[in-house]
Amino acid sequence: MTNRVGVMLRDPGFWGDNAALIGLVVIGAVFSVLTPFFLTWANISDLLVSASILLVLATAQQFSIVTGGIDLSIAANLPWAAVVFGLAYNGGVGMPVSIIAAILAGTLVGVVNGLVIAKLKVNDFIATLGMLGVMNGVALIVSGGQSFAVNSHFLQSLALGSIGPIRYFYLIAILIAVGAHLLFTHTAFGTHVLATGGNRDAARNMGIPTDRMKIAVYVIDGALVGLAAILLVARTGGSDPSLQTSQLLTSIASVVLGGSSLFGGRAAVLGTVAGALVLTTLLNGFTLLQVSEYYQPMAVGIVVIAAAVLSRLQK
Amino acid sequence: MTPILEIHDLKKSFGAVEALRGAELICPAGEVTALVGDNGAGKSTLIRCITGVHPPDAGTIAFKGAPTHFTSPTEARAVGIETVYQDLALVEDLTVWQNMYLNRELKRGIGPFRWLDRRRMIAETHAKLSRLLVNMPPVRAKVRRLSGGQRQSISIGRAASWGSALVIMDEPTAALGLRERGAVETLIGNLRGEGIAQLVISHDLEQVMRISDSVWVMRAGRTIAHWRTQEVDRTRIVAAIAGGQV
Numbered sequence: 001m002t003n004r005v006g007v008m009l010r011d012p013g014f015w016g017d018n019a020a021l022i023g024l025v026v027i028g029a030v031f032s033v034l035t036p037f038f039l040t041w042a043n044i045s046d047l048l049v050s051a052s053i054l055l056v057l058a059t060a061q062q063f064s065i066v067t068g069g070i071d072l073s074i075a076a077n078l079p080w081a082a083v084v085f086g087l088a089y090n091g092g093v094g095m096p097v098s099i100i101a102a103i104l105a106g107t108l109v110g111v112v113n114g115l116v117i118a119k120l121k122v123n124d125f126i127a128t129l130g131m132l133g134v135m136n137g138v139a140l141i142v143s144g145g146q147s148f149a150v151n152s153h154f155l156q157s158l159a160l161g162s163i164g165p166i167r168y169f170y171l172i173a174i175l176i177a178v179g180a181h182l183l184f185t186h187t188a189f190g191t192h193v194l195a196t197g198g199n200r201d202a203a204r205n206m207g208i209p210t211d212r213m214k215i216a217v218y219v220i221d222g223a224l225v226g227l228a229a230i231l232l233v234a235r236t237g238g239s240d241p242s243l244q245t246s247q248l249l250t251s252i253a254s255v256v257l258g259g260s261s262l263f264g265g266r267a268a269v270l271g272t273v274a275g276a277l278v279l280t281t282l283l284n285g286f287t288l289l290q291v292s293e294y295y296q297p298m299a300v301g302i303v304v305i306a307a308a309v310l311s312r313l314q315k
Numbered sequence: 316m317t318p319i320l321e322i323h324d325l326k327k328s329f330g331a332v333e334a335l336r337g338a339e340l341i342c343p344a345g346e347v348t349a350l351v352g353d354n355g356a357g358k359s360t361l362i363r364c365i366t367g368v369h370p371p372d373a374g375t376i377a378f379k380g381a382p383t384h385f386t387s388p389t390e391a392r393a394v395g396i397e398t399v400y401q402d403l404a405l406v407e408d409l410t411v412w413q414n415m416y417l418n419r420e421l422k423r424g425i426g427p428f429r430w431l432d433r434r435r436m437i438a439e440t441h442a443k444l445s446r447l448l449v450n451m452p453p454v455r456a457k458v459r460r461l462s463g464g465q466r467q468s469i470s471i472g473r474a475a476s477w478g479s480a481l482v483i484m485d486e487p488t489a490a491l492g493l494r495e496r497g498a499v500e501t502l503i504g505n506l507r508g509e510g511i512a513q514l515v516i517s518h519d520l521e522q523v524m525r526i527s528d529s530v531w532v533m534r535a536g537r538t539i540a541h542w543r544t545q546e547v548d549r550t551r552i553v554a555a556i557a558g559g560q561v
Contacts, residue, residue, distance in 0.1 A: 186430045188420040195406045195417055202404040206418045207389055265408035 019310040020257045020274035031285035048170040051280035053231050055173035057247055058254035058276045059180045060224035063217040065255050067197040068264025069124030071221055075248035076135035079241050081106040081229035083143045086150040086239030095154050103226035109135055110222020114215030139241040147240035155234040181269040198265025250279050257307045317380040318343045319480050319512035325374035327360055334360040336536035342512040349523040350516050352533035353556055358516050366398050367391040397474035398483045403466055407459040412440040414458055415473050444472045447505050449498040464495025468502050481512045500526050520549050
C-alpha cells in the first residue's frame, strides 16, 4: 500500500492532474503557520462565502471551455442579469418572478452565444467578445448607467443565513458544482458534451448533434451566470451595471488551474472548484496577513502560470 | 444465399468528372471482400455511395437483396452498415468503454433521472472486445493512452458490435507497425466467424492475399476484374490495377 502511494507520488502526472488541490493544501498550510486566524471555522466559512459567486461562474465557464470554447461575455452577462433582477424586484413583481427573470436574462445571452457560434460558425472567442460589448451596452442603457439598491429580506437571509454551520450561500455553489460534476461523469448528455469538445468530427460521425451540444453548453453557462447574478445582488445589496472583468478573468483562471484543457474534451469540475478556492484563499490569507492588496493580482497571476507549468508535467 | 451487398452498374459524376462509370461489387456474409485499385480509381466514391454520403446517378445498390437509396450515413448505419473511418472516430479523452458506447449509452433510472449504467457498459465492453481482440487494452483506460493498433482494433470492434451486417474499412492497417498489423488482421479474421460481411480497401496486396476471400479491382471508375482470392496471384492483381491484360 505504502509502495503504491510512493509510485503515485513519483508519477509527475499525479502532480499535474491534482495541481489545484495540491496548491490549495500547500497555500492553506502556509497561511495556517503564518497566522492563527486562518484555520478557524469562522474564517473558512467567510472564505467559502467569498468564493461562492466565483464557484458558480467558474462552473459556468467550465461548460464553454469543455467544448473548446470560452465565454468572455460573462463579464457583461453578470451585471446585465443583476440589473434585470434588481429592476424586476424593485418594479414589484415579487421575488420568485424576479429570480426567474434573472436566470432567463442570463440564459438569453447564452442562447445568442450558442446560436452565433453553432449556426453562424463564429469562433467562440469572437462571438462572446462581441456579446461582451453588446450586453455591457444593454445593461448600461436599461439601468441608465446607475447602480441601485435592492432591499429584500429574502436576499439578506440568502447572504447571511445558514443551516447549522453551513451558509446557504456556499451550499448553493457547492450543489451547482456537484451537479455539474455528476452531469459530466454520469449522464449521456455530459458524455456527448465531452465528445463534442474532445473530437468534434468523431462525435458527429457517431451521430451526436454537435451543434446542439454547443448551443446547450452556452445555455447552461448563461443560466448559471443568471444564478450568480442573484448571489451577487444578495451579497452587495444592489445591482451594478458596470463590467465585472475580474470575475471573468478569475473564472477562466479557476478552470485552467483545475486542470481542464482550453482545447476542450476534459472537464475537471472538482479541479475547477479547487482552483476557485486557491484564488480566493490567496486573497483571504493576504488580507489576514495585512499584505497590501496591490500584491494580490500579482500573486494570482504567478499561481496561474505555475499551475500551467505543473500541468505540462502530465505529458 | 443472398449477399449482404450487391452493386450493379453504379455511375456517379461530379460535374464533368465521371468518378464511377459502371462499378460492380458483391459482399457475401461471413466473408472478407477486398477492394483494390490505384488512387483515383473510384474506390472512395464507391464507398461514399454505399454509405449514403453521395447519391449515385445510376445503377443499383441492393442491401440483403432489397434495393436501397440511402440519403445520409445515418440511414445506412440504421440498417447495419458501419464504416471505420481512417481517423477512427475515437475521442481520445474518453475511455475505451465510453467510446464503445458513444451515443448508444446504456442507462438506468426513470424520467429525467436517467443515469449511465457504467458498470454494465464496462462489463459488456470487456466481454465484447476480449472475444475479438488479441491485445485487449484495459476498458477503463483513456484512448489517449493506447497504441495505434489498439485504437484501430477498438474502432473496428465497435463497428462490428452493433448488430452490423456490413463493416467497411478504409486502409485499416496503413498506419500500423508489423505486430499491430497482425493483431488487426487477426481481428478481421475473428469477425468472419461472426457472419458479418467485411469490405476492406487496401493497397497492401500481400495483406489482401492473406485476409480476403475475394478481390475486386477498380480502374478508372469501373470494376474491371474480380476473383476468389485463392484462385489468383499477386502478379495478376497488379496487372489488373496497372491496366495490363487481365
